[in-house]
Amino acid sequence: MLELLQHEVQYLALSIMGIAYISKIFWILHFKPMKERTPAKGSHSKAIIASYFCIALPWTMESTIKKWYKWLEFSVFHIGIAIAIIASFLIPEAKHLMTPNVILIFQIIIAISFFVLLIRLTRRIFSPVNRLISHPDDYFSLFLMIIWFFVAFFAMNMDEGSIFFSSYFILTALLIVYVPFSKMSHYILWPFSRYYFGKHFGHRGTYPKIRQ
Amino acid sequence: MHKVINKSEKAKNAEESFKKKMNRQAILSFGVCVHCGMCTESCHYYLATKDPKMAPAYKADRVRKLYKKYFDWTGRLLPKWVGGDEFNTDDDLTELMDIVYGSCTMCRRCSFNCPMGVDKALLMRTGRAILTEQGIAPQGIIDVSEDQWKIGNQMGISTDDFLETIEWLNDELKTELDDPSAEIPIDKPNCNIIYAVNPREIKYAPMSLLAIAKIFHVANESWTMASKGWDNTNFGLFSGDNKLGAYMGNLVYDSVERLNGNMLVTSECGHGYRATAWESPNWAARDLNFRIYNVLEIITDYVKSGRIKLDKSLNQFKVTYHDPCNLGRSGGITEEPRYLINRSVSDYREMYPNRADNFCCTGGGGAMSMGEYSKRRLETAIVKADQLRATGADIVATACHNCVDGLTDLIKFYKLKMKVSLVGELVADALVYQKMYKVPEIKPEEITQYKVLVIDDEPDVIMYLTALLEDNGYKTISAATNEEALTQLDKEHPDLITLDLIMPGKSGLTFYHTLRTNAQYKGIPVVIVSGVNPENPGQYDSRSFIYQHSLPRPEGYIEKPVNKELLLMTIEKILELKNK
Numbered sequence: 187m188l189e190l191l192q193h194e195v196q197y198l199a200l201s202i203m204g205i206a207y208i209s210k211i212f213w214i215l216h217f218k219p220m221k222e223r224t225p226a227k228g229s230h231s232k233a234i235i236a237s238y239f240c241i242a243l244p245w246t247m248e249s250t251i252k253k254w255y256k257w258l259e260f261s262v263f264h265i266g267i268a269i270a271i272i273a274s275f276l277i278p279e280a281k282h283l284m285t286p287n288v289i290l291i292f293q294i295i296i297a298i299s300f301f302v303l304l305i306r307l308t309r310r311i312f313s314p315v316n317r318l319i320s321h322p323d324d325y326f327s328l329f330l331m332i333i334w335f336f337v338a339f340f341a342m343n344m345d346e347g348s349i350f351f352s353s354y355f356i357l358t359a360l361l362i363v364y365v366p367f368s369k370m371s372h373y374i375l376w377p378f379s380r381y382y383f384g385k386h387f388g389h390r391g392t393y394p395k396i397r398q
Numbered sequence: 399m400h401k402v403i404n405k406s407e408k409a410k411n412a413e414e415s416f417k418k419k420m421n422r423q424a425i426l427s428f429g430v431c432v433h434c435g436m437c438t439e440s441c442h443y444y445l446a447t448k449d450p451k452m453a454p455a456y457k458a459d460r461v462r463k464l465y466k467k468y469f470d471w472t473g474r475l476l477p478k479w480v481g482g483d484e485f486n487t488d489d490d491l492t493e494l495m496d497i498v499y500g501s502c503t504m505c506r507r508c509s510f511n512c513p514m515g516v517d518k519a520l521l522m523r524t525g526r527a528i529l530t531e532q533g534i535a536p537q538g539i540i541d542v543s544e545d546q547w548k549i550g551n552q553m554g555i556s557t558d559d560f561l562e563t564i565e566w567l568n569d570e571l572k573t574e575l576d577d578p579s580a581e582i583p584i585d586k587p588n589c590n591i592i593y594a595v596n597p598r599e600i601k602y603a604p605m606s607l608l609a610i611a612k613i614f615h616v617a618n619e620s621w622t623m624a625s626k627g628w629d630n631t632n633f634g635l636f637s638g639d640n641k642l643g644a645y646m647g648n649l650v651y652d653s654v655e656r657l658n659g660n661m662l663v664t665s666e667c668g669h670g671y672r673a674t675a676w677e678s679p680n681w682a683a684r685d686l687n688f689r690i691y692n693v694l695e696i697i698t699d700y701v702k703s704g705r706i707k708l709d710k711s712l713n714q715f716k717v718t719y720h721d722p723c724n725l726g727r728s729g730g731i732t733e734e735p736r737y738l739i740n741r742s743v744s745d746y747r748e749m750y751p752n753r754a755d756n757f758c759c760t761g762g763g764g765a766m767s768m769g770e771y772s773k774r775r776l777e778t779a780i781v782k783a784d785q786l787r788a789t790g791a792d793i794v795a796t797a798c799h800n801c802v803d804g805l806t807d808l809i810k811f812y813k814l815k816m817k818v819s820l821v822g823e824l825v826a827d828a829l830v831y832q833k834m835y836k837v838p839e840i841k842p843e844e845i846t847q848y849k850v851l852v853i854d855d856e857p858d859v860i861m862y863l864t865a866l867l868e869d870n871g872y873k874t875i876s877a878a879t880n881e882e883a884l885t886q887l888d889k890e891h892p893d894l895i896t897l898d899l900i901m902p903g904k905s906g907l908t909f910y911h912t913l914r915t916n917a918q919y920k921g922i923p924v925v926i927v928s929g930v931n932p933e934n935p936g937q938y939d940s941r942s943f944i945y946q947h948s949l950p951r952p953e954g955y956i957e958k959p960v961n962k963e964l965l966l967m968t969i970e971k972i973l974e975l976k977n978k
Contacts, residue, residue: 249511383515391730
């Protein structure tokens with residue numbers, strides 16, 4: 187059973203996600219883009235690069251300067267997601283790499299990510315603005331991730347008999363399948379949206395922003 | 399069981415229109431939002447009110463719900479799960495109008511603060527577009543758009559009126575420069591520059607056109623204006639009507655091609671520059687064989703190349719600069735105005751935040767034409783007012799006529815001790831040039847003595863205006879009430895009326911209605927001289943009133959406190975044109 191969860195179920199889930207992602211890309215591309223008919227005032231390439239890097243350079247946006255803690259939360263839990271996904275491959279395929287030190291690092295990051303998401307869920311429930319702009323999908327996605335991090339933390343102990351170990355693989359598969367149909371599909375939209383943002387404003391010479 | 403809802407025709411059409419408007423950038427901006435709320439505090443509507451419904455993500459969701467319902471994969475099956483919904487009634491559309499027109503100036507400040515790259519202004523404009531197609535928009539937007547469609551400019555100025563104003567401005571220019579060769583050329587072929595302006599410059603603010611004409615003349619520029627296709631403003635940008643956007647763009651582009659101009663230069667108008675230089679070629683699907691510049695780019699080149707010289711000691715003021723959204727975020731003009739102001743005034747001080755991070759003047763997105771939202775606009779302007787106050791400047795310079803109006807309104811509302819000026823006017827005042835020719839002085843007895851009726855309920859204002867006018871060669875009579883004014887009209891037959899709007903009893907607008915609908919009086923030019931009540935601007939919103947009653951516009955509009963040079967210049971212009 188565990189073998190099935192670690193391999194076939196994961197690959198099936200990944201295949202569904204892969205098909206959904208490829209379909210989504212084709213779906214995006216079947217919409218015609220707006221084209222600029224004027225000569226550019228700024229540099230498209232510089233602006234597109236700056237647009238992608240805005241999430242790594244929090245000082246380039248007023249929102250991330252003022253809400254630096256939100257940026258920190260974002261960074262931490264996205265690293266946590268990457269770690270938890272990587273672990274779902276390492277455990278079945280390269281168990282020897284899961285040394286005690288690696289496990290400790292993974293658990294620390296996953297634990298922090300878990301608490302960060304709890305903070306974000308609390309904010310979504312109690313902040314009037316966040317509550318107003320939230321839909322069931324926003325809550326469910328967060329909830330799913332919180333549970334996933336919770337079981338992932340204990341699954342890192344590598345106790346194959348533990349309920350957390352099998353739950354981790356079940357939840358990973360569930361998450362992978364749900365992602366393309368939820369707000370988490372921003373993974374696939376984000377590279378496109380930042381590309382067009384950079385291109386549009388770079389064309390007019392307003393991006394990257396001139397510093398004050 | 400599903401509830402069966404009879405959708406209204408407009409709601410159905412609005413949804414169909416929405417589906418047709420989806421392009422790649424739109425579906426990305428609609429789809430990528432994760433509701434993180436990072437954009438919330440970038441919006442002046444939210445900052446001023448702290449109302450969660452003013453958060454950009456919430457406002458965008460009012461339009462986004464259609465995307466979620468009809469395009470989102472999950473939303474098609476489970477719309478409520480992802481925030482999908484539809485429009486069912488006309489009331490739903492009216493509610494949307496309040497959001498996309500009344501709660502957003504499409505300034506794009508939130509777009510620049512979104513880590514996901516959501517261009518919320520694009521979403522708001524999509525919302526406006528689907529409403530406009532159903533005939534749902536603030537009355538001012540509808541009327542101005544109609545003027546652009548029918549007459550080719552947003553103030554309904556006829557070609558004759560345009561040419562007469564230019565002729566009058568020519569006289570002013572010659573006098574100002576003491577040079578009989580100075581002129582504003584019209585329809586001159588093969589010039590380097592075809593200059594397009596905001597109709598406000600023809601109707602109410604001729605000093606800005608005069609300032610630029612002065613600079614062009616001193617720089618020995620080869621330039622002209624076109625008698626057709628001279629309006630660079632474009633209400634298609636505000637209403638989401640790409641067809642109007644294309645039509646207005648084409649009018650101007652045609653004039654450049656007809657006159658064989660080398661380049662098109664737009665005046666200091668933020669949305670006009672953005673629409674003409676960046677958006678209209680796309681809307682019109684037209685590849686242009688000439689370049690388009692903002693006039694400040696051209697003047698900057700003059701200064702850099704030594705074609706004009708500026709003396710900053712001529713402007714001894716503390717000046718700050720307000721970046722218009724359509725130049726700072728959507729147009730790429732941020733450094734040129736600073737370069738020019740730094741060389742034109744003795745004390746320049748930066749405003750914070752600035753450039754692409756600047757706050758909207760609150761009059762953007764067509765807000766100045768929407769009297770129904772003036773109260774909200776001015777309440778949210780506190781963010782801008784604080785920003786202005788912190789500079790300690792005497793003058794806030796800007797490069798947009800819309801911003802001039804928006805800033806003037808909020809300065810009055812928040813009682814700031816500041817004036818607004820266009821950058822070009824500051825540059826013109828700092829211009830160093832040699833007088834070429836001395837215009838002979840006209841003796842006072844040669845001046846026709848015109849009679850002006852000053853109508854105002856405040857004795858101090860009457861005293862000030864009559865003294866000012868008499869000192870400048872006019873005969874004056876005055877009236878403190880509408881009834882008194884009617885008596886004076888019959889008895890004295892004035893050549894011009896200055897009219898206050900806020901009067902006890904019947905308002906100045908009611909009196910204006912009487913004037914314009916009475917055959918005996920309707921030919922008398924009217925200059926409105928009024929401080930629109932900032933506590934309740936809707937009540938004295940002359941523009942809405944005029945549109946609602948289909949009245950001709952007043953010949954002039956001067957705000958209190960009165961700029962005496964502008965008042966005298968306006969009256970002089972109107973009477974000279976009338977005399978001709």
